[in-house]
Amino acid sequence: MDDAALRDLLRRHAGLIHKIAYAYCRDATDREDVIQEIAVQLWRSRDRYDPRFRETTWIYRIALNVAISFHRRERRHRGGEPLDEHLLVVEPVEPGDDVRLLLGCIDALAPLDKALVLLYLDGNDHGSIAEVLGISTSNVGTKLGRIKQRLRAALAAAAHPPEESHGAR
Structure with missing residues (x-):
């Protein structure tokens, strides 16, 4: 892929790149850094792009790798503890905050897991998600099912917070 084709590809898929960066970086400065790093990595690997495959699969794979690596570096740098993957703690919300x-x-x-959900919500089929993430198609289905269960449980817990006991029976 030559430089002009890469520039065109970046222009056509800017929304996708920004969406991935936003999913992993809430800070605007960090997000811009990740977007730039994604562009650099796409440029560095442009000669390895195989036109037999979809452009978006190639972009997703590189962009997600950059964003996830950044997220992990930042978590280590800031001393953050990894989230417990099996517990999603959310605050009760008002109707309309779904x-x-x-x-x-x-x-x-x-x-x-966030990458898998992002790909799923973008309308990718299990085969495409498997290709981007480097896992089997059946693993995509299994992981997605488990993630959906965890999200349902977290949403239900937020919608129906446990009532405090006031000693009355």
């Missing part, structure tokens, strides 16, 4: 709650639950997922 989207914000769901996004918060997705944001609390482990980086690879």
Whole structure:
């Protein structure tokens, strides 16, 4: 792929690149750094792109690798503890906050689980997701099912918080 073709590809898929960067970086400066690093990595690997495969698969794979690596570096640098993958703790919300709650639950997922959800929500089939993440198609289905269960449980817990006992029976 020559430089002009890469520039065109970056222009056509800028939304995808920005979406991935936003999923892993809430800070605007960090997000811009990740977007730049994705562009650099795409440029460095442009000669390895195989046109027999979809451009978006190649972009997803590189962009997710860059974003996840950045997320892990930042977590180590800032001394953050990894999230417990099996517990999604969310605050109770008011009606109408469903989207914000769901996004918060997705944001609390482990980086690879978040990547899987991102690919799924973008309408990719299990085969495409497997190709991007380097896992089997059946593993995609299994992981997705487990993630959906965890998200449902977290959403249900937020919608119906346990009532405090006041000693009355």
